[in-house]
Amino acid sequence: MTAPAGLVAQVLTVREIPEVTVLPASGWTERLEWSGSPVSSWTALTNPHPITNEYRFIDPAQGSQVRLYRAVPVGWDPASLLRPGASNEPSGSKRPPGYVWIPPGRFTMGSAEGEPGRATNEVRRTVVMTRGYWMSAREVRQSEYRSMMGTNPSGFPGDEHPVEAVSWAEAVAYCQRLTAQARERGELPQGHAYRLPTEAEWEYAARAGTETTYAWGTSDTEAPRYAWHEANAGFTPHPVGGLAPNRWGLHDMQGNVWEWCQDWLSIPEAASALEPRGPEAGSLRILRGGSHLDGTAWLRSASRLAFRPDWSGDCAGFRPVLAAVGPAGAAELRLRMVAELTLSGSPGGRYRIERTRSPLATNSWATAVELELGTPALSVWTDLSENAQSWSYRSVRIDGSGGETGGGGGGNPGGGGGFTPGPGEPAVGRPPGFVWIPAGTFRMGSPETEAGRRSNETPRTVTLSKGYWMSDHEVTQSEFGSVLGRPGAVVDGPNHPFQSDWNDAVRYCEALTARALAAGTLPEGFVYRLPTEAEWENACRAGTTTRYFWGHDPQWLEIGKYAWSALSFGSSAHEVRLKLPNPWGLYDMSGNLWEWCRDGYQDLPPTITVDPQGSTDTTRRSIRGGGYFEGFNRSRSAARSGLKPTERLDLGIRPVLARPL
Numbered sequence: 001m002t003a004p005a006g007l008v009a010q011v012l013t014v015r016e017i018p019e020v021t022v023l024p025a026s027g028w029t030e031r032l033e034w035s036g037s038p039v040s041s042w043t044a045l046t047n048p049h050p051i052t053n054e055y056r057f058i059d060p061a062q063g064s065q066v067r068l069y070r071a072v073p074v075g076w077d078p079a080s081l082l083r084p085g086a087s088n089e090p091s092g093s094k095r096p097p098g099y100v101w102i103p104p105g106r107f108t109m110g111s112a113e114g115e116p117g118r119a120t121n122e123v124r125r126t127v128v129m130t131r132g133y134w135m136s137a138r139e140v141r142q143s144e145y146r147s148m149m150g151t152n153p154s155g156f157p158g159d160e161h162p163v164e165a166v167s168w169a170e171a172v173a174y175c176q177r178l179t180a181q182a183r184e185r186g187e188l189p190q191g192h193a194y195r196l197p198t199e200a201e202w203e204y205a206a207r208a209g210t211e212t213t214y215a216w217g218t219s220d221t222e223a224p225r226y227a228w229h230e231a232n233a234g235f236t237p238h239p240v241g242g243l244a245p246n247r248w249g250l251h252d253m254q255g256n257v258w259e260w261c262q263d264w265l266s267i268p269e270a271a272s273a274l275e276p277r278g279p280e281a282g283s284l285r286i287l288r289g290g291s292h293l294d295g296t297a298w299l300r301s302a303s304r305l306a307f308r309p310d311w312s313g314d315c316a317g318f319r320p321v322l323a324a325v326g327p328a329g330a331a332e333l334r335l336r337m338v339a340e341l342t343l344s345g346s347p348g349g350r351y352r353i354e355r356t357r358s359p360l361a362t363n364s365w366a367t368a369v370e371l372e373l374g375t376p377a378l379s380v381w382t383d384l385s386e387n388a389q390s391w392s393y394r395s396v397r398i399d400g401s402g403g404e405t406g407g408g409g410g411g412n413p414g415g416g417g418g419f420t421p422g423p424g425e426p427a428v429g430r431p432p433g434f435v436w437i438p439a440g441t442f443r444m445g446s447p448e449t450e451a452g453r454r455s456n457e458t459p460r461t462v463t464l465s466k467g468y469w470m471s472d473h474e475v476t477q478s479e480f481g482s483v484l485g486r487p488g489a490v491v492d493g494p495n496h497p498f499q500s501d502w503n504d505a506v507r508y509c510e511a512l513t514a515r516a517l518a519a520g521t522l523p524e525g526f527v528y529r530l531p532t533e534a535e536w537e538n539a540c541r542a543g544t545t546t547r548y549f550w551g552h553d554p555q556w557l558e559i560g561k562y563a564w565s566a567l568s569f570g571s572s573a574h575e576v577r578l579k580l581p582n583p584w585g586l587y588d589m590s591g592n593l594w595e596w597c598r599d600g601y602q603d604l605p606p607t608i609t610v611d612p613q614g615s616t617d618t619t620r621r622s623i624r625g626g627g628y629f630e631g632f633n634r635s636r637s638a639a640r641s642g643l644k645p646t647e648r649l650d651l652g653i654r655p656v657l658a659r660p661l
């Protein structure tokens, strides 16, 4: 759609503002903070809802000053730990060849009092690994090391032998090159890197679910089956993987060569810990597992050794892990710039914002959104589409007043253009801001296969025998005030939706009916009322059968264009009509505020397929559409909930003008 010839278009100035996406670590709750510089203090962004799922925040406060963002882990839910029998291995990532997935879990680190050979620095404590990681099943071989680094420092040459005589710093450099190589090949999982294991990661993997002295039990006589050590190695390293693995498939965790870990040496406290890491600084780096030179006391799962990071010896090598970057609870942050437009004009005027990537090509302008200005006549709209900063924008007035336009409002009877009634629509009586929804048959509820569905969404085919008009937006605070003359419990702006309990929502509809009757504008046989759930869902779906009216959107890549949803976008509801409408022109059907329906909340009887109405149990009333603060799944077309009619917070009104029930 482009502006008709002769229309006055106003070029809009665009401001680029950041959108921050927080991807919390599994089971963690995060808080988003900003700062003007990394050395100054950090301030929590407005966020009453804990971030436990993907969260997007648009920061309109960023002006000339560049803001930095960080996510701070504030809590962890133990219930997020592995279900017994599941692996939690990321399904979207390819397991690197030769690596084993180490699942998240809980283990006892350190040794028991009285374990033979025990040292006092093997402090016993419960350690929780909140994330899994991949670990090399074998020590790094000399052939691998040479092809990556171009050198081979080993004292006992052999392609299949473990690389040894490498310092801690050289082992770290190897892991960094491995990371860079995987990234170049596009094989590096997002937010991950190859690195040395922390000491806890090493011992968790070495124990492989055991609490005994060794991963194979308590017996020294079993040691030669699993570990090259002083009794069987002949004081020389052996080709990697030659002996039996532990129960998680890892070879040579005990013996052959010592293995460098990431951590500085410290004596931990006996308290339980989540994914502990060594101290920030130190002088000695940890080595674990014992070597071909050592007796069985050094093969114990808990035994610890440490050396200076520049030391090297022919009894010490390493094995990498592929693991999440950052400490436990570290969220992944993504930042991108989106376009913010400020539209000013006449109070109550309706405008269309158009955009193009080729501003000089006259036929290239396409509709981005339509807005109605309130008082003050100013509206801010954010374009969330990809690469929004490369668009040019302009606004066109479309309500036919002010002498600026030659029509083009399309379908609005006040718009001056030709009004064409929809199927079955009375020729007169459509109120401004309402859309005609024709009678018809649609599929209500969700199929068993729909991701995120709940059991109260029993699928059925429903026929609505009569058409109806529905408000294209949630009732605003200015609308509610002009009809009932009372401010809402939440007052944040005239174009923000009014937050209402069910009883006030009904009173509002009754007042609309009375006012239209007095003004002689009420179509015969129609009243304003709340929609039934069937009427609501039919209008929301707008002919679609997908999870959302814009498609299945499995990764929620599109939801930001259509819905204020998913724990995002600030602490309260947003002005109505800022997102793209559904195919029938209804705004905010998904997200922003939950919307009251007339029905009592209970499963609709599936036997009633024509004009179904809800239960007569009205202790709770149905609400639909999800809210700005809810998870993405609650904004699905089929999602339902119910609340006591006296609840008000985050609940909105969307009247229909329809036949009485």
Ligand SMILES: [Ca+2]
Binding pocket: 139, 252, 253, 254, 255, 256, 257, 258, 259, 289, 290
């Ligand atoms: Ca080893």
